[in-house]
Amino acid sequence: MSNAFVSLTDLTLSYGQTVAVPDLNLDVLEGELIALLGPSGCGKTTTMRAIAGLLTPTSGRIVIDGLDVTRTPANKRGIGLVFQSYALFPHLSAFENVAFGLRLLKLPNAQVRARTEAGMATVGLTGFETRKPAEMSGGQQQRLAxxxxxxxxxxxxxxxxxxxxxxARLRLEMRNELQRVQKDTGITMVFVTHDQSEALALADRIVLMKDGKIEQLGTPAELYAKPATAFAADFMGFENIFRVEGSELVSHLGRLSVGYEAKVHMLAWRPSGVGVGTGPHTGRVISSSFAGGHREYVLNSPLGQIKADAPIETPEVPIGHEVAFDLPMATARSLAA
Amino acid sequence: MSRLTIWIILGATLTFLIGPFLIVIFAGMSAGEALAFPPQGLSLKWYAKVFTVESFQASFALSMFLAVFGTIAALLIGIPAAYALNRYDLPGSETIRTIVAAPIIVPGIIVGLALLRYFVVPLNVTITMALFVTHTALVLPYAVRVVSSSLNNLRADMEEAAVILGCTRLQAFTKVVLPNIRGGILAAFILGFVTSFNEVPASLFLSGPGVRTLPIDMLSYMEITFDPSVAALSALLAFMSVAIVFIAERLLGFSRYV
Structure with a gap:
C-alpha cells in the first residue's frame, strides 16, 4: 500500500535466541484504528513494543510517516504508548503526570499549562489536577495515562x-471514549488485545496473529463473517469446527454423515447456526443455560460436544433428554485450513 | 502457658533489652569518681565532662565523618549496583548478590585483619583513608539490600513510559526511579550511618595513634580512666541513635524498609 502511515517490512523480532515474530509485513493507514488480536504469546505485544522502539528488531524495517525509524531510539520516535498497567508516575500529581513529556520539551510554562489542561479536559479529568494517581479510580488512571x-x-x-x-461497565465507557478521541484527533492508533469482542467493536481493521504471524487481516465484518482458517473461526466464535471427508464430518471422537458433500477442508458453525429441535441428527443435552434472547445448549453427539443456541420461544429441552439437531450447509463457514 | 509465665518471660526480655541502657544512663549520673552501679549520689557532671575531653571531640568528629561520607560513598556505589542487579539479568548476578552480602556474614574482625594485612600495610594507606574504605565496604551491603527492596516495588514499565515521553535512560532514572526510591535511600542512609558509627571490630585493627573512631577511643579511655564519663557518653550516643531512628520512623516509616 503506497499511502501506508506505519509500515512494517520483513520485521523479525527475537528475545535472545527465541524468535517471537518472524518476517512480519503490515501497513497501517493514517487515522486508522488497528487491533492486533491474538492469544497470549502470539507476538502482538512484541510487535507493539517494536513499533514503540522498546525492542530493537533483529531484521526488517519500520517506517512511520515516511521516515525509517528502525534504529531511532524510543524517546525520539514521537509515539505514544498507553501501558496495560498505565505506568503512571506515583510521585507526581495528575497534572504533573500529563505535563511530564511537555516539560522535557522545555516549552514555556504557560504553554505547558495550557496543553496539560486541554489534555486533561479531553479525557474528562478537569478538577483532578492535584490528585496523585493512587488517589484515582482505575478508570480515571486509564484516562490519565x-x-x-x-x-x-x-x-x-x-x-x-x-x-x-x-x-465491564467502565470497559464500555472507555471503549466509547477511545473511539471519540480517535474521531476527534484523527490520530492513528494501534491497540493490542486478546479479546475479540473488543477488537470487533473498536477497530477499523483487525490483525489476527498466531505464533508471530498474521493469520488473517481484515475489517471486523470480514473477520466475523469470513474467517479463513480454523484458528480464525474459533477466535471469531465458530465454536463447532469439523473436518470434512466426503459426505461425513469428522472429529477426533467420531464421525457423522451429513448427507451433503462439501469440497472443502473443514466446516464451522457458530452456536447460532446449529439447528435445534429439528434435523437429521440426535444429541443428548448436557447443559442448558438461559442467555436472554436465546438458550445455550451443549449437546453430546457422535462428534463430541456441540454448542447450539436455540431461540427462546422454542420449548426448553431438559438436561439428559435427547434432541434433534442440524448442521446445515447454509449456515456453515467453509475453511481452507 | 499461664498468664504469670508469659509476664515473667516478657519482663525478663524487657529487662535484658532495656536494662543495660538504664544502667548506663544512671551510672553516668553518678556523683562519685568511679564507674559503678548503683551510682553514688546523683550529678550531671560526667555528662558535662564528656564534652571537654579532647580526644572524644576528635574521635567523635572522625566517627561522624566516616558515618556520613562512608555511607554516602556506599550509596553512590550501592544504588547503581542495586539497580543493575534488579533490572538486568546479568551473568553471575546471584554471585554478585552473595559477594555484596559478605561483609554482613564475615566477622568484622576478619575484615579488619585482612584489610590491614593486604590493603593498608602494602599500599601504605593513611589510617583515615583505610577507615573510610572499610566503613564504606561494611555499609555497602545494607545500601544494596535496602535500595533493592524499594526497587522491587517499582515497576519497570514506569521507566519505559518515561522514555516514550522523551526521557533518556539517565533522565528516566533521575526523574522517575530516584524520586520513587527516595524513602529506601534515606532508610539505607540511616541504617548505614548507625552501623558505621557503632562499628568496633574492623576499626579496632585500623585505628592508629591519634586517629580513632569514637567507640575505639572510648575503649582506650576506659583502660586508663575508669570514671563514669564513658557511661555518660554511651548514654548520649544511645539517645542519638534512638532519636535518629525515631525521626526516620516518623518521616517515612523506616521499619518498612529494614
Missing part, C-alpha cells in the same frame, strides 16, 4: 490491552 500520551501529539498512539484492567 491516555491524556499523558495524547498531549504529546504523537504520530501514532499504541495501546496495550487498554480495557483489560477495567470492570
Amino acid at each position: 491516555l491524556a499523558r500520551s495524547l498531549v504529546m501529539e504523537p504520530k501514532v498512539l499504541l495501546l496495550d490491552e487498554p480495557l483489560s484492567n477495567l470492570d
